[in-house]
Amino acid sequence: MCIGVPAKVLDIQNEEALVDVMGSRMYVGTFFVPEISIGDYVLLHAGQAMTIVNQLFAMESIEEWRNILRE
């Protein structure tokens, strides 16, 4: 019953955002991520965006790991 794939934020109105989840569009609540902006990726749980995915950190962690593997 948990958070699935990241969804891309297309539009924001009040406490709701229109997101794209792997090609399908839906509205999700944004109460827990007031700092959300259009273009962000968010993780969803039971119809709510629970956190903003930091793509930069994602790349950094992949790079860090590649370096460990190369050592």
Added chain:
Amino acid sequence: MNKLDLFSDHHLVRQSLAAVIEIAEAFKLEKGRMPVLMEVCGSHTMAFARSGIKQRLMDHVKLIAGPGCPVCVTDQKSIDAMIQLADEPDTILCTFGDMMRVPGSASTLMKAKTEGKDIRVVYSPLESVKIAQQHPDKEVIFLGIGFETTIPILALAIREAEKMELHNFTIWMTTKLVEPVLRELLDAGEVKVDGFLLPGHVSVVLGKTSYDFLMKEYQVPGVISGFEPVQLLTGMYKLIDLLHNQKVDILNDYTHVVKEHGNAVARELLHTYFEFGDEAWRGMNVIPKSGLVLKDQYARFDAKKKFNVAVKEPRKVKCRCGEIIRGLINPEECVLFNKGCTPVHPIGPCMVSSEGTCAAHYQYMREE
């Protein structure tokens, strides 16, 4: 390729597997045994089995599934009570889909539904608030099970019902918290673990610092991990690396999703509506302050106070979910596994839940 897809890149997965095996072997050489890790979260259990990583690492790392599936840890008596709730006149029971097939002592929600009870599967607790608004002549009850990831959304539903001044909406709270159950497992000392793979989703709310007690009070290390194959492997690698170097630390290996202090908005909302309450866990009796219950001033939204459901002590069954949750046995050690108990005819919640350990073993780890 989407940046996040890199976490399941085959080449990287193979390299990561080799790295984990290497470090696990180094640990083994030194200690004369495999490292023993517990993945707390049910979604990790499923991800390990589905990706084949658990099978591949069988001879190198002992992975134990922990108590992190909200369906599986719900005790039998609560399940019976929820099914009995459906008998209340003029009610609509709303639930997450996972609960429908969980066997109670005599029935399931699914069975109650086919007998004509109004039970609806919803995707979000907020949907059940809408249903209450549309049916002022009915009592709408949401079965509120879940860990810290889900509890803020229950609070949001109550906030919504409060705003709409609804008098026909309640939640049947059986929520569970991660810290008390980890303490209970460590204090009981029945299961020996070297370190924890900490749940990525619960940590979205709690943040990394909430696990400091593991290192400070129990000297057990932990790594917060994501769910893609590369993330499962990097998390394991970092954890075994800590063990190998005799370092006790809590690391966040899911930094792009989990923040140091979690989600403050969610935690604040929790504290507005809820306070600590004692909760019964399957196979573990009642753990003091291991769940959240509605504060007195919100008692009108509390189904346990509004409806008087008395259930008998459940009859004993051979299902060993209690021991599975405590990490004491593997599903294969249960005599019913793959015999009396299969996903089509489940005996216990560990076989029903999409995050259940028995279901994970049945689907991905059986020897044909």
